[in-house]
Amino acid sequence: MVSTRRRDVIEAAGRLFAERGYHGTSMRDLGRELGLLGSSLYSHVESKQDLLVEVVEEGARLFEESAAGALATTGAAVDRLRALIDGHVGVILDNLDVARTFLNEARVLDPGHRARVLGARDHYEEAFRSVIRQGVEEGSFRSDTDPKTVTILLLSMLNAIERWYHPHGPLGRGDLVERILELTLRGIL
């Protein structure tokens, strides 16, 4: 059983790590966020690093689950690619702080945890590569498409959403998915 209070601490940590970065957040900052002293946090967590591990691993899990769900669908590559994109956008928009910490602060992890996260990230990217390969084999995607490069470029667009998207802006969530899919599929020519 994980206490509610511990969950609260991890959630607030994700918020501050996302906003100011790991090194820009002190345990006293985090305590203030929760209405207690920095030293009191050690009743709930072992260390500051421990908090980062919890947040980043949650991010890794969310993305992994999203990819697994999308890959479980059968159908044309375009539809499976849409499912992957839709899932990725969903994870970011529904878990903004966790996603931002996962994307920007994983490098601060100790070597062991960092290696694990990099492995998970590579496994996640493989989901995109495999669906793009499927499209090429089906003949629905251009035959000179390089799955590796396209995956990196597509994920570049998806991951950057964290940096500019405003939930109350002109672009709805569904629009966003369609714009990215359309640019990737048809281009602007």
Place this chain on the structure above:
Amino acid sequence: MVSTRRRDVIEAAGRLFAERGYHGTSMRDLGRELGLLGSSLYSHVESKQDLLVEVVEEGARLFEESAAGALATTGAAVDRLRALIDGHVGVILDNLDVARTFLNEARVLDPGHRARVLGARDHYEEAFRSVIRQGVEEGSFRSDTDPKTVTILLLSMLNAIERWYHPHGPLGRGDLVERILELTLRGIL
């Protein structure tokens, strides 16, 4: 006249800020990098913030000059867009530390400098939007192209290069420009 030593300090600061972030770099770390004590740095710079300002403003200047050069060309929108993309890739690959610090650490700037950098960034993006608008007006780009969204997505791909590109990897610099241009123009369908 700016002393060579001051240039050295700023350059080393860019390297460490890019690698570990502003808050992850101490003045003593920076001194060690240059073979002197942290306190000795204050003969060359006023403060740690001052160093960040220098690096980020240099980044802003490099991008701005690149855009100005690309906009100075006349011709079809496709060619001008290629010039913009080529310039952006060039700035990142030739000034990796400065570009990374500009892209990731500008948020740490004091409000005044941060506002200036955000303004410069918006002006830079306007170069992309205007060329895309030109393409739509020419009829060479799809009429339902939204310059604003396409610019953000394109710059997402370009800015992320800093995160994954290896100069000695399989993808040459020219290849990289062509892949991004091709995906943006034609898509993979």
Place this chain on the structure above:
DNA sequence: CCTACCGATCGGTAGG
């Protein structure tokens, strides 16, 4: 969860 700390490190300064 607070009180009362700890040693280490932070950005920065005075004086040479």
Place this chain on the structure above:
DNA sequence: CCTACCGATCGGTAGG
């Protein structure tokens, strides 16, 4: 550019 510092803040602990 170093010596010798400064006060402030850091992550973390013992004991209640």
